[in-house]
Amino acid sequence: MKRTMAMLLSALMSISIFSGCQSSSGGDASASDVIKIGVFQPLTGDYAGGGEIEVEGIRLANELYPEVLGKKVELVVVDNKSDKAESATSVARLIEQDKVTALIGSYSSALSIPAGNIIKDAKVPALGATCTNPQVTLNNDYYFRVCFIDPFQGTVAANYATTKLGAKTAAILQEVSNDYSVGLANFFKEDFIKITGDPNAIVDIENYQTGDKDFSAALTNIKSKNPDVIFAPGNFTESALAVKQARLLGIETPFLGGDTWETPDFLSVGGAEVEGVTFSAFFDKNMATTEEAAKFFEEYEKRHPGQEAAAATALGYDAYILLLDAITRANSTDKEAIRDALAQTSNFLGVTGSTTLDANGDAVKDAVIKVVENGAFKYLDVVSAQ
Amino acid sequence: MMKKINPKIFMTLAAIALTLAAAFVLNGVLDSYLKRILNLCAIYTIISLSLNLVNGFTGMFSLGQAGFMAVGAYSVAIFTVPIELRPSSFYLVPMNPFLARIELPLIAALLLGGLFAALFALVIGFPVLRLRGDYLAIATLGFSEIIRILFTNMQSITNGALGIKNVPPLSNMFLIYLAMILTIILLHLLLTSSYGRAFKAIREDEIVAEAMGIGLLKHKLLSFVISAFFAGIGGGLYGALLGTVDPKNFMFTLTYNFVLIIVLGGLGSITGTVIASFIITFGMEWLRFFDSPLRLFGVVIPFFQPGLRMVVFSILLMVLVLFFQKGIMGQREFSFDMVRRLFPRKKENAS
Numbered sequence: 163m164k165r166t167m168a169m170l171l172s173a174l175m176s177i178s179i180f181s182g183c184q185s186s187s188g189g190d191a192s193a194s195d196v197i198k199i200g201v202f203q204p205l206t207g208d209y210a211g212g213g214e215i216e217v218e219g220i221r222l223a224n225e226l227y228p229e230v231l232g233k234k235v236e237l238v239v240v241d242n243k244s245d246k247a248e249s250a251t252s253v254a255r256l257i258e259q260d261k262v263t264a265l266i267g268s269y270s271s272a273l274s275i276p277a278g279n280i281i282k283d284a285k286v287p288a289l290g291a292t293c294t295n296p297q298v299t300l301n302n303d304y305y306f307r308v309c310f311i312d313p314f315q316g317t318v319a320a321n322y323a324t325t326k327l328g329a330k331t332a333a334i335l336q337e338v339s340n341d342y343s344v345g346l347a348n349f350f351k352e353d354f355i356k357i358t359g360d361p362n363a364i365v366d367i368e369n370y371q372t373g374d375k376d377f378s379a380a381l382t383n384i385k386s387k388n389p390d391v392i393f394a395p396g397n398f399t400e401s402a403l404a405v406k407q408a409r410l411l412g413i414e415t416p417f418l419g420g421d422t423w424e425t426p427d428f429l430s431v432g433g434a435e436v437e438g439v440t441f442s443a444f445f446d447k448n449m450a451t452t453e454e455a456a457k458f459f460e461e462y463e464k465r466h467p468g469q470e471a472a473a474a475t476a477l478g479y480d481a482y483i484l485l486l487d488a489i490t491r492a493n494s495t496d497k498e499a500i501r502d503a504l505a506q507t508s509n510f511l512g513v514t515g516s517t518t519l520d521a522n523g524d525a526v527k528d529a530v531i532k533v534v535e536n537g538a539f540k541y542l543d544v545v546s547a548q
Numbered sequence: 549m550m551k552k553i554n555p556k557i558f559m560t561l562a563a564i565a566l567t568l569a570a571a572f573v574l575n576g577v578l579d580s581y582l583k584r585i586l587n588l589c590a591i592y593t594i595i596s597l598s599l600n601l602v603n604g605f606t607g608m609f610s611l612g613q614a615g616f617m618a619v620g621a622y623s624v625a626i627f628t629v630p631i632e633l634r635p636s637s638f639y640l641v642p643m644n645p646f647l648a649r650i651e652l653p654l655i656a657a658l659l660l661g662g663l664f665a666a667l668f669a670l671v672i673g674f675p676v677l678r679l680r681g682d683y684l685a686i687a688t689l690g691f692s693e694i695i696r697i698l699f700t701n702m703q704s705i706t707n708g709a710l711g712i713k714n715v716p717p718l719s720n721m722f723l724i725y726l727a728m729i730l731t732i733i734l735l736h737l738l739l740t741s742s743y744g745r746a747f748k749a750i751r752e753d754e755i756v757a758e759a760m761g762i763g764l765l766k767h768k769l770l771s772f773v774i775s776a777f778f779a780g781i782g783g784g785l786y787g788a789l790l791g792t793v794d795p796k797n798f799m800f801t802l803t804y805n806f807v808l809i810i811v812l813g814g815l816g817s818i819t820g821t822v823i824a825s826f827i828i829t830f831g832m833e834w835l836r837f838f839d840s841p842l843r844l845f846g847v848v849i850p851f852f853q854p855g856l857r858m859v860v861f862s863i864l865l866m867v868l869v870l871f872f873q874k875g876i877m878g879q880r881e882f883s884f885d886m887v888r889r890l891f892p893r894k895k896e897n898a899s
Binding site: 243250254255258276278280284297340345 | 710833
């Protein structure tokens with residue numbers, strides 16, 4: 163019994179070695195007229211959902227634009243298991259083994275940051291699609307991104323709260339174990355105080371942990387301070403629960419949030435109670451007026467009838483076409499030349515509007531304000547990057 | 549009267565020298581991908597060994613390793629980031645002014661991390677080590693979560709959820725392998741000493757051990773504290789290798805990676821742990837081709853997509869656990885005698 167099992171196991175292993183060789187030799191045969199782009203994303207683990215929709219956009223773009231400079235573009239997609247160590251290893255693998263020309267990734271800033279050092283050392287241009295933490299591209303000449311960063315989103319929310327809602331005071335409900343939430347809350351706080359000119363404009367800051375279910379203590383504190391608006395960026399499940407419980411406690415104050423709220427789960431968890439909450443988001447179909455956007459929505463509709471394309475899908479798509487555009491502008495597959503071309507990107511028209519990369523490699527682009535209305539996300543306003 | 553040098557000791561010393569020399573030479577030769585995997589292997593070995601000391605040799609079921617790693621990793625992150633780069637990480641709340649002025653070399657920070665972890669273990673150990681079996685596992689797991697949540701909330705020291713970036717990246721294979729070999733040697737010396745034999749006696753039967761005059765709490769505490777020390781060192785190296793630490797990195801699920809390694813290698817075997825760390829770390833990378841699309845005779849096989857790797861890995865693990873219930877090595881150790889026994893005929897011919 164043991165022997166047969168061992169035989170079976172070794173047979174399985176040898177088959178896998180053999181097949182592994184086949185797939186790699188197939189790729190090498192025509193190496194000279196193929197440009198490889200490495201995509202590192204969480205396809206298993208905690209962030210798999212986000213990674214999946216981002217890859218969807220990159221693959222769609224690759225189908226529509228399979229060639230650049232007369233060469234075929236090959237995507238090498240690797241899974242980083244939503245693990246930081248694995249993320250760094252997978253990028254090293256893409257660079258050393260697959261010899262990729264450029265990289266796209268990753269969903270979640272926490273997974274992008276460990277890869278940054280390797281990207282910097284190997285001098286391979288990389289483009290993030292949805293990683294919004296300022297630290298990803300900071301002090302790294304080879305890392306760029308097509309999305310705006312957290313400080314901008316905080317500013318957008320503060321502007322919206324003061325000008326459109328006429329808020330004089332605000333309370334913050336932050337997910338203290340989530341870097342995204344803490345960062346956004348802080349930038350909101352700074353800008354809100356600056357705009358109102360009142361150092362005590364933030365009347366209360368309440369913390370909760372990822373996975374918390376009961377927010378009544380924090381909400382009761384907020385209620386007693388009676389703010390004009392509550393800023394509560396965070397994970398969609400917790401945020402939806404918090405809004406729901408606030409309404410049940412009789413708090414009618416408007417809620418503001420960040421882009422993470424834009425998921426169907428937010429609506430299903432929050433139900434009728436999340437009606438009327440507003441949040442900043444990357445883009446909306448109504449705002450997307452470029453040619454590229456029309457093409458994107460048409461092709462997406464063909465492949466996924468009746469489904470709404472997620473922002474991450476559109477940004478993944480944009481990352482790919484911007485990279486191809488940079489390669490065309492560089493007119494070479496040299497990594498330094500592509501990097502320089504990427505750095506000079508200005509007013510590039512993609513699905514999510516016009517993209518200009520600043521000195522840090524971050525995209526300067528407009529944000530959208532959305533509202534929950536009749537159980538769906540509705541476009542409300544656009545906030546210009548200037 | 550000349551003392552004869554034991555050939556086995558000579559062989560062991562030669563093997564150590566060879567490993568270090570190889571690490572030194574390969575450091576300049578290998579590409580960054582292979583170096584990274586080999587470095588991870590060595591770091592996982594250190595942490596798994598520390599866990600095996602408690603779980604495999606002393607027979608206590610502890611799941612607190614992620615917490616001790618966090619202590620080590622944060623010590624390295626707090627003390628080795630160059631002072632001028634710190635404000636870019638600590639942009640919400642400035643760093644504690646006392647800590648902000650201290651910068652230490654990596655080795656000092658590593659040792660400090662180990663000592664902090666050991667101190668934590670000492671404090672936790674007194675109440676917790678009175679528990680046995682599953683209760684101990686739950687208590688240590690809880691404490692590792694407490695450490696993580698403390699780090700999430702000590703904003704001015706650990707930068708909270710934002711984590712610390714710009715840790716000087718460590719890619720020196722020689723240093724990491726030196727740390728691994730020192731860990732192996734120290735643990736080997738410990739386990740062959742009277743303390744080590746006391747640990748094993750406690751593992752086999754606590755009541756008998758106590759009746760033989762072995763102080764239970766003292767020895768358990770010793771094992772626990774030493775384990776935490778090495779976990780702290782391993783965690784520090786892990787943080788330095790990644791170049792960034794944040795509390796989410798040290799969720800309790802991290803511990804299970806190492807539980808897997810020691811169960812696979814053999815509870816109570818140093819060499820088994822080393823072998824299993826290398827097999828698992830390399831295996832995970834090697835299985836990556838399951839994630840990429842496969843064309844066999846021009847046909848794309850649909851199963852081969854990202855995620856399949858984990859399925860195959862799990863099946864292989866199940867098979868291994870079913871047929872090697874005590875892990876690869878059980879409680880045995882690799883020795884040069886073993887190699888000799890493996891090739892009996894060759895030896896006969898030679899002699």
